[in-house]
Amino acid sequence: MKSIETTLGPLPADQLGTRINAHDHLFLDSGPGGVNVPDFLLDDVDKTTAEIRRWAAAGGGAIVDTMPTTGRNVDKCLEVSRQTGVPIIMSTGFHKGAYYWPDHWRYLYDEDEMVELTLTEITEGIERTNYRGPVIKRSTVKAGVMKIAGEYNRVTDNMKKLIRVIGRVHQKTETPVYAHTEHGTAAEELLDLLEDAGIPLNRVLICHLDRNPDLFVHKHIAKRGAFLEYDTPSRIKYQPESIVIRLMRSMIEAGYGDRIMLGGDMARRSYLKAYGGGPGFEYLLTVFTPRLVREGFSEEDLQLIWEDNPVRWLTG
Ligand SMILES: [Zn+2]
Numbered sequence: 001m002k003s004i005e006t007t008l009g010p011l012p013a014d015q016l017g018t019r020i021n022a023h024d025h026l027f028l029d030s031g032p033g034g035v036n037v038p039d040f041l042l043d044d045v046d047k048t049t050a051e052i053r054r055w056a057a058a059g060g061g062a063i064v065d066t067m068p069t070t071g072r073n074v075d076k077c078l079e080v081s082r083q084t085g086v087p088i089i090m091s092t093g094f095h096k097g098a099y100y101w102p103d104h105w106r107y108l109y110d111e112d113e114m115v116e117l118t119l120t121e122i123t124e125g126i127e128r129t130n131y132r133g134p135v136i137k138r139s140t141v142k143a144g145v146m147k148i149a150g151e152y153n154r155v156t157d158n159m160k161k162l163i164r165v166i167g168r169v170h171q172k173t174e175t176p177v178y179a180h181t182e183h184g185t186a187a188e189e190l191l192d193l194l195e196d197a198g199i200p201l202n203r204v205l206i207c208h209l210d211r212n213p214d215l216f217v218h219k220h221i222a223k224r225g226a227f228l229e230y231d232t233p234s235r236i237k238y239q240p241e242s243i244v245i246r247l248m249r250s251m252i253e254a255g256y257g258d259r260i261m262l263g264g265d266m267a268r269r270s271y272l273k274a275y276g277g278g279p280g281f282e283y284l285l286t287v288f289t290p291r292l293v294r295e296g297f298s299e300e301d302l303q304l305i306w307e308d309n310p311v312r313w314l315t316g
Contacts, residue, residue: 024063032101033070051273058282117131119169145176203316204227209228213239228261230244261309
C-alpha cells in the first residue's frame with residue numbers, strides 16, 4: 001500500500017494510528033484570519049504541543065492539518081510532531097477567500113504557474129513562508145493532501161480555476177483532496193467541478209457537512225463515492241450532538257458507514273485548554289467516542305470511521 005506524507009516523513013497506513021483526525025487545525029498564524037478574528041490566532045508551539053499531547057494520551061493518531069497556503073506553519077507543526085510523536089499530514093491548495101488578503105498571489109498567476117507552485121509542495125517540500133516570497137525556502141516536509149473550498153451556496157470563478165489546478169496536480173501525484181464547505185452548501189457543485197477536473201470522487205473528502213445534517217443530501221454525496229467529514233461534536237452553538245449522532249447512525253443503516261469520518265476542527269483559541277478555553281483537542285476521543293459506544297455504535301463502526309475510511313481516502 002502507498003505511504004502517506006507526514007511531518008514524520010512518508011509513513012505506511014498502519015503507522016497512522018487507530019484514531020485518525022480527518023480535519024483539524026494546529027496553527028493559524030499568518031494571513032487575515034487571525035487579524036480579523038483574534039480568536040482564530042493559533043501561534044504558540046508550547047500550547048499547541050500540550051493539546052496534541054492530550055490527544056495522543058487519549059489514543060489519538062495522525063492529524064490532517066487543514067490550513068493550506070495561508071495561515072499554515074509547517075515549521076511549528078514539525079516541532080509539535082517531534083515533541084509528541086504524532087504525525088501531521090500537511091495541506092497544500094487553497095482555502096476560502098476570507099483567509100487571504102485581496103492581493104494574494106492566488107489571484108495573480110496563470111494555471112501553469114499555479115500548478116508548478118502546488119506540485120512542488122508535494123514533490124519537493126512545503127514552502128515555509130507560504131510563498132509570501134521573494135525567497136523560496138522549502139521544508140523537508142511534503143504536503144500529503146490538497147484543499148479546495150466553496151463559499152456559502154456558491155463557488156467563485158477564482159476557485160473554479162484553482163480546482164482545475166488541483167486536478168492537474170492530482171493527475172501527476174494522486175494526492176487526495178478535501179473540500180471546505182460553508183455550512184455544508186455547494187457540495188454537489190464542488191463534486192461536479194472536481195469530477196470535471198479529473199479527480200476520482202473516492203479521493204475526495206467533503207468537510208463540515210454535518211452543519212447541514214440533511215440525510216437525503218448526505219446519502220447522495222456518499223452514493224457518488226465521495227467521503228463525508230463531520231465535526232460539530234462539542235460545538236453546541238451549531239447543533240446538539242444528538243443530531244450528528246442520529247445522522248451517523250442513519251448513514252450506517254443506509255450502508256454508508258464506509259464513507260464518513262470525524263474531525264475536531266478546533267480552530268479557535270477558545271476551544272483549546274492550553275489557550276484558556278475548552279473542551280480541548282482530545283474531546284472527540286475522551287467524551288464523544290465513549291458516547292457513541294454508549295449509544296450503540298459497534299467496534300466495527302468506530303474502526304471504519306476512525307481508521308479504515310481515512311486510510312482509504314488517503315491512499316486510494
Ligand atoms: Zn477547518
